[in-house]
Amino acid sequence: MTDPPARPPGWDFPTDDELAALDELADEGLWALGGIEVKLTNLDKVLFPGRHGGPATTKRDLVRYAASVAPFALPYLYDRPVNLNRFPNGVDTDGFWHKAVPSHAPQWLSRWHNEGASAGDTEWYFVVDSPAAMAWMANYGAIELNPWTSRIPAVRRPTWALIDLDPGAKTSWDDLLTLARLHRTALEHLDVRAGAKVTGKRGIQIWVPVAPRYGFDETRDWVEKLSRAVGATVPDLVSWKWSKSDRSGLARLDYTQNAVNKTLVAPWSTRPAAGAPVSVPIEWDELDDPELASDRWTIRDLEGRLAEVGDPLAPLIGLDQELPPL
Structure with missing residues (x-):
């Protein structure tokens, strides 16, 4: 190709x-x-x-x-x-x-x-x-x-850094929104442009566009530092244990997907659950919408959403963004 x-x-x-x-x-x-x-x-x-x-x-x-x-x-x-x-x-x-x-x-x-x-x-x-x-x-x-978070042919140079808010068994939707809002605040403070999307199942992901000059070690380390700073403000909500069985039902702020051939589900992809839910990009202020849910939209009701809102993440595609030091 x-x-x-x-x-x-x-x-x-x-x-x-x-x-x-x-x-x-x-x-x-x-x-x-x-x-x-x-x-x-x-x-x-x-x-x-x-x-x-x-x-x-x-x-x-x-x-x-x-x-x-x-x-x-x-x-x-x-x-x-x-x-x-x-x-x-x-x-x-x-x-x-x-x-x-x-x-x-x-x-x-x-x-x-x-x-x-x-x-x-x-x-x-x-x-x-x-x-x-x-x-x-x-x-x-x-x-x-x-x-993949990297483009062909430079597959070892990511163009997205990924923040995966992975809820545990005891993580409530309000807990997850708290974690997402804290990341929103941190990114705004750093003047870093990013976008969120609901996963179509239980989680929320944050996609950060980056200039394709970083290696995966750099994006992974940057996301880890950011998420550990966020997690330190609400330690009762977060576990850093690798295995779900060791997390006591707490959420994990997963930075490890920032590696070659590791992936998160694409925007607008369906998810394997009843009703055919979809992973949908959202505006940052929708984190404060009481009607928001991680599986709110399905393939049957997404047309109106697209006509009204479009894709809030689209302006970030290909953004040549530097990551500030942490």
Whole structure:
């Protein structure tokens, strides 16, 4: 694969005719999306059970969502290797991590060759760079898309530093909001631009854009120092133990995802839970919204949110930001 362009491409939303064609397909068939024919199978298979008495979500629903959200999601994906969390038999079954491009993948699907792979490591990674690729991933049962924090070809130079607020069994939603607000205050004090998103499950993540001149050791050390300073102000809410079983139900401020080939779920990705919840970027002041919840939005009610708010994280993509010393 060639190096990605200096500026991200634009992507079109599926047309009404394309969406109508998807609705009219039988349980399997070829779907023409953006000039690419995508082979779809088992479209009426239920992947997500309903939530609170709502309808179940089928693979057809997921394919439709993936294609429709592509213009928002692809800026986080198109120039990076992607790891998949797959649930081909639905989220009520065990999922598994998948990295390698299979031999049956269509030739039009972009991929990246990891020339530095050691014996037994993945050599060819997915690159999701078109609405058709988004639809193919949904058909493949990729419930979660997890992009690397570094771009191709400079995969050891991250462009995002990640702060993962990982709740424990005893962490309440109010506790998690407290931790997120403290990080917000710390970042504002440091004059560092960053954005938050709810994970679609229980957590909150903070994404900090960085200039691609740092190594992972530097971003990991910076996030650790920031989070330890925050954690020191509320020590009764935080554990620094590695294993969940050793944390006494407390939250972990996880800085360890700042490493090559370690990932967090992409903005606008679905999560493996009832109702097909989505990981959604939020405005900082939404941390003070009493209606906010980590799994507030699903693929069925996200359209209004996108029309009204758009993507609060998008202005930070590619920001050439220096990290101040801590």
